[in-house]
Amino acid sequence: MSASSTRTGRARPPIARKAWRPVRAGHGFVAAYCVLLVAFGVVPTVYALKFAFTDAGAHFAGLSNFTSAADDFRFTPALEHVGLYLVFWLISLVVLVVGLSLLLHRMAAQGVSKALRFLYYIPGALAGAASVMVWLFLLDPTVSPVGFLLRAFGYDTFGEVIAPGHLPILFTLIAFWTGAGGWIVVMYGALNNISPDILEAARIDGAGAWQTARSIQIPLLRKWIVYMVILAFAGGTQLFVEPQLLSQASTGVAGRDYSLNQLSYDFAFENNNVNTAAAISVELLVVGLVVAGIFVARSGFFDAD
Amino acid sequence: MQTDTRGPAPAGLTTTGSRAPRLRSRPGRASKRTRLNPLPLLVLLLFLVFFVLPVLWLVLAATKTDDQLVHNNPLSFGSFHALRANWDSLTGFQGDVIFTWLRNSAVYSFLALVITLCVAVPAGYALAMTEFAGRRALLVATLVVMLMPNATLVVPLFLEVNAVHLIGSMWSIILPYAFYPFGVYLTYIYFSTALPRELLDAARLDGCSEFGVFRRVALPLAAPIVALVGFFSFVANWTNYYLPYVMLPQSNQFPVQVGLGTLLDDVPQFNPTVSGLAVHRPELALATLLAITPVLIVFLFSQRFLVAGMLAGATKD
Numbered sequence: 229m230s231a232s233s234t235r236t237g238r239a240r241p242p243i244a245r246k247a248w249r250p251v252r253a254g255h256g257f258v259a260a261y262c263v264l265l266v267a268f269g270v271v272p273t274v275y276a277l278k279f280a281f282t283d284a285g286a287h288f289a290g291l292s293n294f295t296s297a298a299d300d301f302r303f304t305p306a307l308e309h310v311g312l313y314l315v316f317w318l319i320s321l322v323v324l325v326v327g328l329s330l331l332l333h334r335m336a337a338q339g340v341s342k343a344l345r346f347l348y349y350i351p352g353a354l355a356g357a358a359s360v361m362v363w364l365f366l367l368d369p370t371v372s373p374v375g376f377l378l379r380a381f382g383y384d385t386f387g388e389v390i391a392p393g394h395l396p397i398l399f400t401l402i403a404f405w406t407g408a409g410g411w412i413v414v415m416y417g418a419l420n421n422i423s424p425d426i427l428e429a430a431r432i433d434g435a436g437a438w439q440t441a442r443s444i445q446i447p448l449l450r451k452w453i454v455y456m457v458i459l460a461f462a463g464g465t466q467l468f469v470e471p472q473l474l475s476q477a478s479t480g481v482a483g484r485d486y487s488l489n490q491l492s493y494d495f496a497f498e499n500n501n502v503n504t505a506a507a508i509s510v511e512l513l514v515v516g517l518v519v520a521g522i523f524v525a526r527s528g529f530f531d532a533d
Numbered sequence: 534m535q536t537d538t539r540g541p542a543p544a545g546l547t548t549t550g551s552r553a554p555r556l557r558s559r560p561g562r563a564s565k566r567t568r569l570n571p572l573p574l575l576v577l578l579l580f581l582v583f584f585v586l587p588v589l590w591l592v593l594a595a596t597k598t599d600d601q602l603v604h605n606n607p608l609s610f611g612s613f614h615a616l617r618a619n620w621d622s623l624t625g626f627q628g629d630v631i632f633t634w635l636r637n638s639a640v641y642s643f644l645a646l647v648i649t650l651c652v653a654v655p656a657g658y659a660l661a662m663t664e665f666a667g668r669r670a671l672l673v674a675t676l677v678v679m680l681m682p683n684a685t686l687v688v689p690l691f692l693e694v695n696a697v698h699l700i701g702s703m704w705s706i707i708l709p710y711a712f713y714p715f716g717v718y719l720t721y722i723y724f725s726t727a728l729p730r731e732l733l734d735a736a737r738l739d740g741c742s743e744f745g746v747f748r749r750v751a752l753p754l755a756a757p758i759v760a761l762v763g764f765f766s767f768v769a770n771w772t773n774y775y776l777p778y779v780m781l782p783q784s785n786q787f788p789v790q791v792g793l794g795t796l797l798d799d800v801p802q803f804n805p806t807v808s809g810l811a812v813h814r815p816e817l818a819l820a821t822l823l824a825i826t827p828v829l830i831v832f833l834f835s836q837r838f839l840v841a842g843m844l845a846g847a848t849k850d
Binding site for chain 1: 573576577580581583584585586587588590591594602603607608651652653655656658659660663664665666668671674675677678679680684685686687688689690691692693708709711712714715717743744747768772773774775779790791793794797798800802803804805806814817818821824825828829832
């Protein structure tokens with residue numbers, strides 16, 4: 229940057245006007261992306277809508293696929309499971325990620341802070357099936373390194389630990405364990421983007437750590453927090469691999485047809501009913517869009533534009 | 534299109550370095566906060582245990598026999614002999630299939646990553662720094678698709694891919710992976726906050742073409758975001774489970790994530806119906822370790838970029 233600014237420095241005086249965004253240049257840059265967007269974003273969405281509103285014979289079916297999904301005995305429980313899981317997951321994510329990032333950012337020892345961020349992030353490498361494997365072990369009192377904790381709570385067998393009522397908490401643990409570190413890296417970076425002058429001014433004005441965090445850092449982080457919540461929400465509604473593998477590991481006792489995605493999968497590939505499967509997909513899609521829309525509209529997420 | 538995504542990285546790194554004096558917060562802050570409050574430290578250490586203990590346990594579990602796993606101290610080291618035995622049984626499972634899975638994961642993730650970078654970085658740049666018909670619409674569409682839980686599209690994607698007879702082809706997952714609106718959005722955010730438009734205008738006045746501006750000015754400054762997007766994309770591809778689970782029916786096409794599920798099915802403690810060649814728990818632990826190693830390595834390489842990428846937004850409006 230320094231090199232290019234010296235090189236172009238002499239050209240600066242004439243451009244006092246804020247002339248940016250030249251016309252016509254962009255299409256070439258976005259062409260390839262647009263192709264992928266259509267092929268793997270638009271077309272599947274259209275497919276989902278098409279299948280959701282037609283029957284097996286490709287005739288218009290109105291809302292019958294939606295009602296048959298809603299009438300399925302597994303549907304309402306799955307909805308409740310995912311909803312409860314999202315509540316736990318989002319609250320823990322926002323509170324703990326922001327809190328930990330602030331603590332890490334305040335740390336005097338930069339090396340320690342950096343090392344901690346790296347160590348917190350490590351479970352991110354185990355996202356997906358690997359994290360479930362680890363947690364299957366951790367939740368089995370016979371082999372778990374925290375078996376004493378599990379027993380202290382009164383759970384002596386794997387089956388007791390993965391009782392259906394515990395699953396939202398357990399999935400939150402898994403999701404937080406794998407996901408939080410990455411968000412801490414992002415939040416920490418966003419904290420670093422806050423001008424040191426502002427923090428310095430606050431310090432001179434006598435603001436303590438708590439006040440600085442509450443009045444300056446968290447408001448300036450808002451955009452990133454909202455961003456995190458949207459993506460975590462989107463990810464949370466997708467819940468699939470955790471209950472799917474848990475159901476494998478408990479021979480179908482816990483986690484079978486637990487989430488909406490599993491239900492959609494079962495409709496498509498077990499019951500051979502892609503139309504009802506598509507109807508569930510469309511519902512998940514609409515929920516995601518509505519929530520995202522509310523966040524986008526209320527958070528000023530597009531302020532940068 | 535530009536394919537040389539790795540080239541500018543060193544240039545970007547030195548750029549960040551030369552800019553370091555502007556980030557004067559660090560040394561200043563360090564000297565100010567010398568008094569130590571034990572509570573935050575305690576919290577941080579507690580979470581350290583939470584995040585690291587399971588990984589540590591996993592590493593140690595791979596060195597034990599199943600019997601040791603149950604009866605020895607959970608954080609004790611087994612033996613190299615047991616590790617060797619676990620390795621032999623694991624690689625013996627369906628004749629080296631674990632290596633096939635790992636190679637599959639590598640091929641899928643890497644190809645998708647290359648396409649993602651070639652597609653997403655120019656697109657994010659154009660959305661942030663240029664004006665064209667439909668820019669706003671494309672931006673909104675990107676945000677929308679990015680927020681759309683991509684697993685909701687797995688079933689429709691299956692129908693689409695099935696219609697063009699690509700089920701079982703590796704492109705049935707590589708191309709959907711390569712479509713990465715999150716990467717476009719990250720790039721967009723980065724350029725629109727961190728790249729001074731005056732710089733681009735200056736290059737244009739100096740006679741740079743639009744592509745030249747991108748290639749010579751924007752891209753060298755984008756090294757941190759290229760690393761960030763590449764990193765997130767690789768991790769997302771490597772750890773994806775649902776899409777390959779649906780798209781690739783053959784065991785020898787599985788990525789390692791789906792392979793782990795196959796192994797899990799053969800662990801008698803989790804699936805009592807297993808008969809014949811059982812997979813022991815330490816072997817499953819070892820397989821899990823193998824499955825995560827590449828992502829860990831990539832993270833080690835990307836770490837400096839991760840922070841540099843976020844730091845780079847030091848523009849003043």
